[in-house]
Amino acid sequence: MSRIALCLLAAALVGCANEDDAPPPESARLVMTSPARAAEPGGARLSGTVRARFETPVSFQVDGRILERRVDAGDRVEPGQVLFRLDPRDYAQAVSVASADLEAARAELETAASETRRNRDLLDREFISEQVFERVQLAEKNARERAQAALARLEQARNNLDYTELAATRGGTLIEVTGEPGQVVAAGQPLGVIAQHGDSEVEVFLPERFGVPKSGRVVQAGATVATLSLREAAGAADQATRTWKARYSFAEPAQVASDDAQGAAALRLGSVVKVELDAGGDGAGVLEVPVGAINERGHGPQVWVIRDGRAEPVRVTLLDMDAENARIVGDLEIGTSVISLGTHLLQSGMPVRALE
Missing domain, CATH: 2.40.420.20 (conserved putative lor/sdh protein from methanococcus maripaludis s2 fold)
Structure with a gap:
């Protein structure tokens, strides 16, 4: 058999082997x-959270280490009540330094004013030139401005010392407290949230295609605890969750809310409640x-x-x-x-x- 014939036979055998070894197609x-x-048009049940209409984060206006915490979560607070205190030593020293700077600036101003009066008398008697007297007046003006700046720094230092006490600006209930004694905090760092006294409402995150219902109800064990009406809805969907935040205010509570302690407890701040809302429009989508x-x-x-x-x-x-x-x-x-x-x-x- 010629060499060419042997090569053709070998290629044919290899091709057959490849066809036999090929994996079977994946079965569906x-x-x-x-x-x-x-x-069918009707209500959809979503989870909501009972929130105060106005919730105010509380934080210090200066940096420092918390020296004292006087409140706990759930406490009712009144306007002006002290919630936290920072270590005031650094700020008290800053007041002392600013006070000393002010005294020095005032002494310098008094000296400059006296120099102006003396040189005015010399100018009147033509012992000095007008140019020399103008330099003396400029020195007094600079001394006066330094004294004013020192006074402003002292007032700022006193304000910072006052800021080491964090007081409630509104009355309400502390629904969250995070600051602890010994903790070093930055200015503006939230240490708690005050739910202000007054109306409460339910916060719900609505599906993007669901629409924004105008009314609904809080349900518990198949009974209506309270009726709801839309107060506000976000102008755009959340970029991460693609949901719309809406807040519903309480209308006239149902009878169960006043007669049933369990029903009333369901409406406490921070409670997660079942909310039944009518589908937006006719429930399309x-x-x-x-x-x-x-x-x-x-x-x-x-x-x-x-x-x-x-x-x-x-x-x-x-x-x-x-x-x-x-x-x-x-x-x-x-x-x-x-x-x-x-x-x-x-x-x-x-x-x-x-x-x-």
Whole structure:
């Protein structure tokens, strides 16, 4: 057999071997799907937080080490009540230095004024020139300005000493306190938050596509604790969460709030409450999918759809759910098939095939 024939035979055998060793194509996983349905118009339940209408952070106007803390979280405070004290020694010394500087500046001014009076008499008797007298007047003017600057520094030093005591500017309840004795703090560093006396309200973060309902209610154990009305809504969605912050003020509380201690406790500042809101407009954009379609992997809820034979996640906002269905808003159209079971086994781009 010629050498050329042997080479052709070897190449053919290698080609057959490659075809036999090629891995089989990845099989598509069978999945169950359900269409996303338009949810019936109605309320969506979200979590909200009871907040004071006006909340004021408290902080020192100067740097220093906390010497004393006189309040705890939950305490009621009145205007002018001292909350914290800083170590005042450095600021007291600054007052002493500024006071000494002022005394020296005043003595210099007194000397300069006396020199001006003496030289004026000499000028009147023509013993000195007008130019010499002008230099004397300029020296007095400079001494006067230095005295004024020294007085301003003394007042500033006294203010800083006063700032070593942090007092409440408004009456209210301390809902948060973070400063501790011995802690070194910077000027403007928040050490607590005062919820001012007066109206309270519920803060809710609304899904981007949900709209901004005008009214709602706080519910507990199926009963209405209080009714709500919209007071304000953010002008733009949060860049990170894509939600809209809204605040709802309390209307006339329901009977349960006054008769039931548990219901009243649900409305305390800082409480997390269940809020039932009507869908914005007619509820457009709110979809209903099986509970099994909701998948959470640490980045917020999502559902899975089939695109070109492969599984792809779609992030959604979960409004509420029951034993069977979940109400969501997201970048989905009515009728879109979502994978309804086994979503925890899926990976983005995995080949899948809907079970007929």
